[in-house]
Amino acid sequence: xxxxxxxxxxxxxxSLVLFFLxxxxxxxxxxxxxxxxxxxxxxxxxxxxxxxxxxxVTTALTATLISTLLALGAAFSLSRTNxxxxxxxxTLFVLPMLIPSISHAYGLKALIGANGSGILSWxxxxxxxxxxxxxxxxxxxxxxxxIAFLMIExxxxxxxxxxxxxxxxxxxxxLRRFTGITLPYLKKTLISTFFAVFTMIxxxxxxxxxxxxxxxxxxxxxxxxxxxxxARFGSAGVIGILLLVPAVAAFTIDLFIRDHGQSGFVSEPxxxxxxxxxxxxxxVFSGILSCLILLPIAAFSVQVFAKSYPxxxxxxxxxxxxxxxxxxxxxxxxxxxxxVLAALFGxxxxxxxxYLTTRAKGPLSRxxxxxxxxxxxxxxLVLGLGxxxxxxxxxxxxxxxxxxxxxxxxxxxxxxxxxxxTLNKINPDxxxxxxxxxxxxxxxxxxxxxxxxxxxxxxxxxxFFVNSMMTISAVSLLAPPAPLPLSLMIARAESQIDLGKAAxxxxxxxxxxxxxRGAMALARRRAAQAQG
Amino acid sequence: xxxxxxxxxxxxxxKGYREKEVLTSVSFTVRDGEFLSxxxxxxCGKTTLLRLLVGLLTPETGTIEKxxxxxxxxxxxxxxxxxxxxNYALFENMSVQKNVEYALKIKKGTRMIARERAGEMLAxxxxxxxxxxxxxxxxxxxxxxxxxxxxxxxxxxxxxxxEPMSALDVATRLSMRCELKRLQKTxxxxxxxxxxxxxxxxxxxxxxxILDRGxxxxxxxxxxxxKNPANDYVRSFVLDNxxxxxxxxxxxxxxxSV
Numbered sequence: 001x002x003x004x005x006x007x008x009x010x011x012x013x014x015s016l017v018l019f020f021l022x023x024x025x026x027x028x029x030x031x032x033x034x035x036x037x038x039x040x041x042x043x044x045x046x047x048x049x050x051x052x053x054x055x056x057v058t059t060a061l062t063a064t065l066i067s068t069l070l071a072l073g074a075a076f077s078l079s080r081t082n083x084x085x086x087x088x089x090x091t092l093f094v095l096p097m098l099i100p101s102i103s104h105a106y107g108l109k110a111l112i113g114a115n116g117s118g119i120l121s122w123x124x125x126x127x128x129x130x131x132x133x134x135x136x137x138x139x140x141x142x143x144x145x146x147i148a149f150l151m152i153e154x155x156x157x158x159x160x161x162x163x164x165x166x167x168x169x170x171x172x173x174x175l176r177r178f179t180g181i182t183l184p185y186l187k188k189t190l191i192s193t194f195f196a197v198f199t200m201i202x203x204x205x206x207x208x209x210x211x212x213x214x215x216x217x218x219x220x221x222x223x224x225x226x227x228x229x230x231a232r233f234g235s236a237g238v239i240g241i242l243l244l245v246p247a248v249a250a251f252t253i254d255l256f257i258r259d260h261g262q263s264g265f266v267s268e269p270x271x272x273x274x275x276x277x278x279x280x281x282x283x284v285f286s287g288i289l290s291c292l293i294l295l296p297i298a299a300f301s302v303q304v305f306a307k308s309y310p311x312x313x314x315x316x317x318x319x320x321x322x323x324x325x326x327x328x329x330x331x332x333x334x335x336x337x338x339x340v341l342a343a344l345f346g347x348x349x350x351x352x353x354x355y356l357t358t359r360a361k362g363p364l365s366r367x368x369x370x371x372x373x374x375x376x377x378x379x380x381l382v383l384g385l386g387x388x389x390x391x392x393x394x395x396x397x398x399x400x401x402x403x404x405x406x407x408x409x410x411x412x413x414x415x416x417x418x419x420x421x422t423l424n425k426i427n428p429d430x431x432x433x434x435x436x437x438x439x440x441x442x443x444x445x446x447x448x449x450x451x452x453x454x455x456x457x458x459x460x461x462x463x464f465f466v467n468s469m470m471t472i473s474a475v476s477l478l479a480p481p482a483p484l485p486l487s488l489m490i491a492r493a494e495s496q497i498d499l500g501k502a503a504x505x506x507x508x509x510x511x512x513x514x515x516x517r518g519a520m521a522l523a524r525r526r527a528a529q530a531q532g
Numbered sequence: 533x534x535x536x537x538x539x540x541x542x543x544x545x546x547k548g549y550r551e552k553e554v555l556t557s558v559s560f561t562v563r564d565g566e567f568l569s570x571x572x573x574x575x576c577g578k579t580t581l582l583r584l585l586v587g588l589l590t591p592e593t594g595t596i597e598k599x600x601x602x603x604x605x606x607x608x609x610x611x612x613x614x615x616x617x618x619n620y621a622l623f624e625n626m627s628v629q630k631n632v633e634y635a636l637k638i639k640k641g642t643r644m645i646a647r648e649r650a651g652e653m654l655a656x657x658x659x660x661x662x663x664x665x666x667x668x669x670x671x672x673x674x675x676x677x678x679x680x681x682x683x684x685x686x687x688x689x690x691x692x693x694x695e696p697m698s699a700l701d702v703a704t705r706l707s708m709r710c711e712l713k714r715l716q717k718t719x720x721x722x723x724x725x726x727x728x729x730x731x732x733x734x735x736x737x738x739x740x741x742i743l744d745r746g747x748x749x750x751x752x753x754x755x756x757x758x759k760n761p762a763n764d765y766v767r768s769f770v771l772d773n774x775x776x777x778x779x780x781x782x783x784x785x786x787x788x789s790v
Contacts, residue, residue, distance in 0.1 A: 429621040432588050437635035437686060438609030447634070451625040 005441065006362070013356055013364040020371035023409050027386025028244070028378060031237045034389055039234020043227075046235075051217040053242075059133060059219065060202040063140035067197050068190065070141070071148030074289055077282035079156040090153075092290045094146040095297070098513035100470045100487045101206030103506035105139040107296025109210065110303050110310075110503060119299055119310035132216040139207035142296065144197045151196065155189045188257040195250035203243050203379030206472050209491060221381055228385060228477050237389075240382045251377035297510070300503040309500070319500035328489065328505060334400070335486040336512075338475075339468040341404035342411070346464040347457055350412060354419035355445070359431060369420075376413035380473025383410055388477050398481035406478060407468040415460035422456040423449075455524065462520045466513045539564040539690060539722045540585070545594035547580050554580045556746045557594070562690075562722060567713075569725045569733035572743035573769075578726045581743070582692050585724065586615045598690070614683035615692040618699065620675045622667040622682075628654065629663040632682045642686075653681040656718065657711070673704035677711070684719060693725045697732065709736055730773045734758075742766050 043049055074093055078086050096104060112118040114129040121128060130138065159182075167177045201207075205221035212218060218226075220239050227236035303309040307316045350372075356362075357369040375383070387406050396402045426449065434444040450457070472487045479485060484492075489505045540562040547555045555577040562568050570578045583589040585596060587608035595604045603611050623631050632653055636646035654660050657677040667675055676696060683691055693712075697705045713736065716723055727733050733740050734754045742749045742757065742765075749769075750762035761767035 427619055427621045429617045429619060430623070433615075433617065433621040435588060435608040436586055436613070436615050437682070439635055439638055443638065448623045448625060 009356065009360050009362060010364070012352070013362065013368055016353060016356065017364055017368055017371060020368070020374075023405060024371060024375055024378065027383065027390040030390040031240045031382070031386050034233045035237040035241070036234045039232070040238050042232070043235035043238050048218050048223060052220050052223050055133075055136075055208075055217055056202050056220040059136045059140060059208070060198050063137045063144065063201050064194055064198040066137070067141045067144045067148045067201075068152075068194055070145055070289060071152050071193065072186075072190070073285050074145075074149050075153035075156050077286045079153060081279050081282040083279055083282045083286065089286045089290060092293055093149050096142050096293060097146040098466060098470060098517065099297070099506055099510050100472045100490060101139065101143040101204045102210050102472055102487075102490050103206075103300065103470075103509070104142040104296060105135065105207040105210035106490065106499070106502050106506060107142075107300045108135050108139055110299035110499070111296050117310070119302065120295075122310040131211050132213045135211035136208050136216075136219075139211055140201040140204065142293065143204060143207060144200050145293070147200060148193050148197050151193045152186070152189055155186065159185055191257065192250075192254050195246065195253055199247045199250045199379065202246055203381055204473070205381060205476070206491075224381060224385070225476065228388065233385075233389060236385055240385045243379050243382055244377070247377045247379050247382075251374075300506050303500060303503040304507050309503075319504050322498075323489075323501045323504040323508075326501065328486065328508065331484055331486040331489050331505075332508065332512075334479075334483040335469055335509075337400055338404050338407060338485055339465040341400065342407040342468040343461040343465040345404060346408040346412060346415060347461045349408065350416040350419050350460055351453075351457065354416055354423055355449075358420055358423040359426075359428070359449075360441070372416045373413045375409045378410075380410050380471060381477070384474030384477035387474065400482060403475055403478050403482045403485070404468075406474040407471060408464065410471065410474050411464055411467045415463050418456055418460060418463075419453065422453050426452060455527065458520060458523065462516055465516055469513055470509055537564040538562070539566070539598065541597040542585070543595050543597075545581070545584060545596065546592050547577075547584055547589060548592060554746050555584070555591075558746075558748055559594075560741060560748060560751055562724060563738075565716075565720055565722055567716060567723045567725065567736055567738045568741060569727060569737040569739075570741045570743060571727060571730060571733045572749075573728060576743040577746040578728075578743055579694055582615070582694050582724065582726050585690075586613050586692050587611055588615075611690075612688050613690045613692060614686060614688035615694065616676075616679045616683055616696050618695045620667075620679040622675060622678055624667050627664050627666055628659060628670070628678050631667065631678055632685050635682070636685055639686075649685055650681075653685045656684065656715065657681045671704070672700050673708060676700065676708060680712075680715065684715070684721075688721065690722045690724065693723065693727075695726055695728065697727070697729070705732070712736065730770070731777075742769060744769075 074089075077083065078090055078093075083089075108118075108130050110118055111120050112126075112128060112130040112135075113121055114131050115121075115127055118130065120126070129135075163181045164177060167181060172180070202219075203221060205219070205225050208219040208222055209225070212222065220243060224236050224239040224243070227233070227239065302313065304319050305315050305317070306313045307318070353368060353372045357365045357372070378386075383406060387402060391397045391402055396405075430448055431441050431444050433439075434441065434448075439447075469485075470487055472491065475482075475485055476488055476491070479488060486505055486509060490502045538561045542561070543559050545555060545558045546553065558577075558581065570581060572578050580589065584591050587603070587606060590605060595602055597603065598611065598613075623634065626634060629647075629650055633646040633650035636642040636649055642649065651660070651663070654663055657680055659674060659677050659681065662670060662674065667678060670678065679696075680691075697708055700708060709732065712723070712725075715721070725733070725736060737754055739752060740754055740757050741751045744765050750757055750766045752760075752762075757766065758770060761770060
């Protein structure tokens with residue numbers, strides 16, 4: 001009986017390792033195999049290549065710096081001051097996660113635009129253009145800020161308050177406390193955040209695609225997209241490998257320095273008490289930041305219902321009508337299908353993998369764990385390119401399942417780690433008790449573990465769903481031939497200069513994701529109330 | 533102590549992890565109805581021995597016999613043994629009653645009597661009034677009783693305890709000691725109790741096994757362990773504890789006189 005169940009567990013582990021090799025490692029390796037000397041020569045000799053590298057690095061570096069600093073300020077405001085409305089502020093700070101990166105760029109266009117085409121420029125009579133470098137930086141900051149904020153805030157929240165108490169007793173001034181205690185504590189987190197955000201920005205094509213100009217040129221991600229569209233897989237592969245470099249570096253650094261202070265013993269929380277000055281500063285900072293996040297979203301939301309934006313703001317449903325006439329309902333259906341499939345399959349797969357690497361350890365547990373988190377080092381665009389090359393001649397290519405699979409793998413690491421964390425916190429002897437009571441492992445999983453981890457399961461499903469709804473990276477290379485998701489309609493509408501349509505689609509995605517997140521929050525509150 | 537019949541006979545039991553031997557050729561017998569404590573510092577092999585006995589681990593060498601039957605490789609649920617873990621390992625999503633009747637409902641022979649038996653066990657540990665409560669709402673001592681009732685419900689003739697009182701406060705520990713002795717008398721169960729608390733071991737046990745780095749240093753009655761320690765290790769182990777107790781008592785007495 002025991003030997004048999006051990007064999008079953010080993011078989012499942014082997015199957016999962018083979019599965020991850022097939023859907024993560026092999027597609028990436030197939031990119032390497034498509035690289036040819038001719039492809040490299042063509043790319044290197046292209047006049048766009050070097051400017052694209054410079055553009056990618058300069059915009060990503062600038063945006064990463066701004067994003068990380070803003071996130072540090074926001075995390076401080078919410079965790080170290082006793083301002084009111086922290087819930088509202090933190091919801092607003094993560095709101096940009098619910099829409100595609102291209103929607104942020106589009107929001108900036110609607111807000112400022114070029115030469116008075118944005119509502120703000122029109123109202124204030126400004127002649128400023130958001131296109132090019134400033135817009136790409138601003139859009140990238142909006143897109144990456146929530147991730148930076150969540151990474152820093154979650155670590156600040158668990159800092160031990162004892163060193164601060166001791167420093168206070170010793171009369172060490174606040175600035176010295178910050179440089180002597182807080183910064184060393186946050187050092188590793190800030191490094192991780194910087195690399196994660198840089199990778200996120202440098203591999204994104206949504207913002208530069210919408211805001212680049214002829215004089216600015218391209219970024220690496222746009223060049224890669226163009227190469228794939230023109231079936232130049234050799235040079236697309238080279239860019240793919242280049243884009244892998246920061247992602248792999250971020251992954252490796254994170255793996256080595258991952259303690260983030262969270263594993264340390266917290267004798268007392270730092271506390272949120274502060275002086276009036278700090279409170280006012282926190283209100284002003286959080287308020288301005290919220291406005292900066294909301295304004296672009298508000299701008300495209302206004303555009304949806306404006307007759308002729310920005311000159312005639314009289315109310316109309318015509319953009320919504322037009323958007324649905326051009327097939328938005330069909331695209332929405334596709335997106336919902338992709339999102340539901342990724343949520344169901346991703347959640348089940350993440351639970352199974354996490355269970356086998358935490359509570360049913362054995363041979364291959366370690367490789368399975370590494371494979372499960374490897375996807376975080378593969379940018380969506382690179383994964384998409386790998387899938388195009390690797391699955392090209394398989395029956396999966398062009399089906400909804402391949403896109404659902406790509407989304408699952410692309411967003412797999414975070415939900416997997418969430419479940420690993422949850423399972424590690426649960427009593428390690430539950431299965432042993434089951435064994436001595438004659439209750440099998442599977443029954444313990446279904447009767448005891450699954451009810452206990454239900455909140456995490458919902459959180460994981462929502463994460464897969466929301467991200468699948470808003471992603472434009474891997475899907476942009478796989479659809480077509482697979483049915484187009486709603487998010488790709490934004491780029492399409494934009495290229496056809498149908499800005500009302502692009503705005504409507506952005507708002508539609510935001511509404512669906514907000515509804516799902518809202519339902520989740522409501523369910524969580526009800527569950528907490530039921531538990532007393 | 534009950535009859536003098538051997539309940540468990542352990543011969544040459546060894547177990548190692550990654551080439552490091554944790555338990556080396558351990559042999560002993562446990563008598564029917566006996567209360568045996570296994571005592572020793574952290575890392576001496578106490579918990580490993582307990583897990584080997586209950587079948588959660590398999591030994592590298594040696595045999596375990598229960599009532600004359602070799603159970604060395606029998607699955608844990610076919611050994612007629614129960615175990616109470618240090619952290620209780622209760623099913624937190626189930627009420628107290630459901631925790632106790634869960635295994636009974638799954639087993640074929642006990643499905644029909646599950647509810648009734650669970651009620652009896654809860655009465656035996658004094659928790660009838662808490663049948664519908666969720667484990668998270670109970671105190672540490674009460675949770676401990678639920679874990680004991682859950683184990684007793686399957687009527688094992690040997691119960692193993694893995695440092696079950698280490699998370700309880702002093703007052704609750706004292707009352708749980710009496711409770712355990714009472715339950716042992718009521719059900720006539722053989723009990724093997726792992727602890728690093730000497731006072732607990734001396735107060736509860738018919739015999740004490742002192743482990744030193746995976747080997748039995750002495751297995752004897754509490755009185756003999758005190759009076760005739762088998763070697764220097766046992767002597768210093770027992771005396772150190774006594775000395776510490778005396779020192780803390782005299783410090784306490786000094787504090788009172790001041």
